[in-house]
Amino acid sequence: MKYVDEFRDRDHAETLAKAITATATKPWTIMEVCGGQTHSIVRFGLDELLPKTVTLVHGPGCPVCVTPVALIDQAIRLASIPRVTLCTFGDMLRVPGSRQDLFAAKAGGGDVRIIYSPLDALRLAQALPNREIVCFAVGFETTAPAFAMAVQQAQSTGIKNFSLLVAHVLVPPAMEAMLSAPGCRVQGFLAAGHVCTVMGYEEYEPLAARYRVPIVVTGFEPVDILEGVLMAVAQLEEGRAVVENQYARSVHRLGNRQAQALVAAVFAPASRAWRGIGAIPLSGLTLNLTYAKFDAALRFQKELGDCDTEGIEDSTCQSGLILQGLCKPTDCEAFGTRCTPERPLGAPMVSSEGACAAYYRYRGHAMHEK
Amino acid sequence: MTYHKPVEPACPLPKMQGDTVQLAHGGGGRLMQNLIRDVFVRSFGDPLSTHLHDGATWPVSEGTVAFTTDSYVVQPLCFPGGDIGSLAVHGTVNDLAMCGARPLWLSAGFILEEGLSIATLQRVVDSMAQAARDAGVSIVTGDTKVVDKGKGDGIFINTAGIGVVPAGVIVGPRRIRPGDAILVSGDLGSHGIAVLSMREGLALAGNIVSDSAPVHRVVADLLAHDIEIHCLRDLTRGGLASALNEIAAVAGVGISVDERRIPVRDEVRGACELLGLDPLYVANEGRFAAFIPEAQAARAVAIMRGHGVANAAVRIGGVMGHESSGVVLKTVLGTHRVLDLLLGEQLPRIC
8 A cells, every 4th residue: 555555664664773773872762752653663563673772762642641631521521411412532432531431421321422523523513403512622733723623614604502622732842841850861752743744843943952852753654663763863873953854745844834824713822731741831722712602611611610620530540651751551550450441540541542552452461461 | 146236226115005114014913914025025035934934944954053143233224335134144144154054044133113214124125135045045034123213223133044064064263273374265344444434424535345245155165175174253343353362262372463464455454544443353244264274274275266255365374382372463564463352342543
């Protein structure tokens, strides 16, 4: 299959792995930011190909994983309102809230529907004019333009029974929070290719300069990731720290200006809590004043009034450390024992981009006993 | 033989009172008699079912009787390459084939939702009858119930099937031996993706058609050529990965398969990449895995390829010793990973 097979080519991958081995003379720790990259690494066993000198640690780039418990609780509460239909991407359903998940809310009679695009939810709002359609807006900069477009279309076509529960987060503030934290062990980043497709990589340049850290915009296929690692290792060995673009077939320095304009027209930056990590200033999006009437948190303020604003997280779950690359899923004592996809303690075990889910699915549960 | 026969939209309508199914059609009275006569008997047309008793009787020959049942609730009722009617025949015929049996008789139980159009029912029943004729099986008994509007999803069908396993043939996971070759009968994932794309209204590039088809003649041919079939498994819900995991657990062995050898059409791979699904977990309705002694594997592949429904048959891996367990996948890069059971259905990913 074109655009896939050439990036999964065994010979090319082995050549790159050899080049990494030849280049790395010292131990280096590199973080892949995006959960999609984490899954590729574990699914294709890329770490088997890497030399011992290069350690990959997994980053916070799983939007499902970092959505705070309090917001999941709010989504569950909204789903329990008889006149509300809650639309969500499929992988939010199993993420545990304080007491239950959206699957349980659905089984309990809530109208919860899986969508593939925010525009599906908008069409549902048109088809069901007597119901309130609330769309759980989860994601990084990648999915924000589609939600912005849905809101603009709702506005222009006069659809009033549509709103968003916004949980959008932004990547650069999270990278900066990690870099400025004491004990940060990340020496180089593979930045998330899809996020940069929308946003470009201009905004990463000050980060690379300020924290003296190489940042390589990287794709998601095995050859992409190995090439990204090679570029980062080469920079580290040469003492350089700049932004480079491995994923040039998708990403331009300035990104997709139209998509950015759409996001800027509908959303405004806001501080947001990240599950397991805590509050990060200006690390999320909220609907701006023009579109605030589409904000489900405001529209259903009364019904959400007594929803716990903190949320209750399992205290043994190490997802915060895992999402910051401070430990691996298999370092967690609950991994594969108390925490499984059937009974997850934290979101990374159930999200399709979660690091724990990747290890459980592709490495097997026995890994923990190793 | 054409397996992917499209449903004819212009089938003649029966002379019925009204054009939708009513609750009274399941009430045991005249309307129900009319429905049975004008829709079911008219299409299934088997001499036994014209008796309209509560059951059918048939003499048995030598061998062992195989008996299976399955229910079909697919939405949409019609999808590229089939419909709930043909699926209800193929699924149960294949379940029997996986026991090494020659499928003979099916029952057909219908649960109809009030308000269903008779024309839709007729299309499904006609398609079911055609599928049964193509597979050489008879639908010999049936039942119809009608539920209130909103309590069903148009049509649910249950089919039970009876077949005869030839004397001396024993097929099952416990016969699997270390060193056995694992074959699949064709490319994977088309059925699940065809249904999903139809259900979700996804406009996917390429024409992805369900693989729904009866495979019993392939099995019969393998047996006729003295292939020592150790185990067969149709790759329905949960796909290849789930089937291999179940078999490895029951047989107490480890299984190793090579990702590069597993056939998946580019259109299906593309759709799976887009939706975040793994084709190895996607349902098939006309594909199976066969566990065969290594020495007979090449010959078995050649025999399978002689059949239209298995013309892409290929060896994908082998059975490891009893000291190993689970399923290991050799990736396209030559690295290894576990091919695990999923918790439930695959959920499309976020971005």
